[in-house]
Amino acid sequence: MQIFRSRPPGHPCRTSARRSRLHASLAAVLCAALCWLPAAAQAERPQPPVVDTSTLPPIAPGWADSNPLRGNAAAIELGRNAFNQACARCHGVDADGSRSPAPDLRRIGGLCNRVKDASLKQRCIEDSDYFFRYSVLNGKIKLGYEHMPPWEGIIDAPVLWSIRSFVESMRRPPQRQEAK
Ligand code: HEC
The missing domain is CATH 1.10.760.10 (Cytochrome c-like domain)
Structure with missing residues (x-):
C-alpha cells in the first residue's frame, strides 16, 4: 500500500478513486455474468421422449x-x-x-x-x-x-x-x- 501511494500523479499504475469505482462496477457486472451463465445452462433440463409404453x-x-x-x-x-x-x-x-x-x-x-x-x-x-x-x-x-x-x-x-x-x-x- 505504501509503494502504491508513493507513485506520482499520472503514473499508469496509480488508480484514481473514480477509476477504481469503475473497475469495481465492471468486476461486479463480470462476476454477475459468470455466476449467471452456468446457472442458466443448468436450468435447461432435457425433455422426456414422447412414447407409448403400453x-x-x-x-x-x-x-x-x-x-x-x-x-x-x-x-x-x-x-x-x-x-x-x-x-x-x-x-x-x-x-x-x-x-x-x-x-x-x-x-x-x-x-x-x-x-x-x-x-x-x-x-x-x-x-x-x-x-x-x-x-x-x-x-x-x-x-x-x-x-x-x-x-x-x-x-x-x-x-x-x-x-x-x-x-x-x-x-x-x-x-x-x-x-x-
Ligand atoms: C447433451 C449431449 C448428450 C445427450 C443429450 C445424451 N448424452 Fe450420453 N453422453 C454424452 C457425453 C458427452 C458422454 C461422455 C461423457 C464423458 O464420459 O465425459 C455421454 C456418455 C453416455 C454414456 C456412458 C458411455 C461411456 O462409454 O462412457 C451412456 C450410457 C449414455 N451417455 C447414454 C445416453 C442416453 C441413453 C441418452 C438419451 C437418453 C444420452 N446419453 C443423452 C452426451 C450426451
Whole structure:
C-alpha cells in the first residue's frame, strides 16, 4: 500500500478513486455474468421422449439387475423412437455414434458375448447394464461441466431398458465388434 501511494500523479499504475469505482462496477457486472451463465445452462433440463409404453410387456417395478426387455421387438422399436428424440443429438441418429461428439453406445457390453462361462457372462451383462443405467440416470458432470444431463426422473425403467435394447440391436456383426 505504501509503494502504491508513493507513485506520482499520472503514473499508469496509480488508480484514481473514480477509476477504481469503475473497475469495481465492471468486476461486479463480470462476476454477475459468470455466476449467471452456468446457472442458466443448468436450468435447461432435457425433455422426456414422447412414447407409448403400453406396447411393452409388463416388467417388475423398480430397477432389475439386468435389462428385462432385452431382445424384445416392441421394446427395440420404442427404444429407437425414444433414443432419436432424447439421445441422438449427441450420440448420433439410430445410435451411429461413430461420427458423433459423444461415445458410441453400441460397444457397451459387447465384449460379454466373448465370455464362454455362462455365469460369468451373465455377470458381465449385468455389469454393463448397470453401467448404462447409472450413466444415464446420473448424467456425466465433470469439474462442474455437464457433458450429459442426468435423466433421473425424466426417463423411467421401461423407456431406459427399451433404449438399451435398441442400442444393443444396432451392434455391428460380432467379428467387427471384436476387432475394436
Ligand atoms: C447433451 C449431449 C448428450 C445427450 C443429450 C445424451 N448424452 Fe450420453 N453422453 C454424452 C457425453 C458427452 C458422454 C461422455 C461423457 C464423458 O464420459 O465425459 C455421454 C456418455 C453416455 C454414456 C456412458 C458411455 C461411456 O462409454 O462412457 C451412456 C450410457 C449414455 N451417455 C447414454 C445416453 C442416453 C441413453 C441418452 C438419451 C437418453 C444420452 N446419453 C443423452 C452426451 C450426451
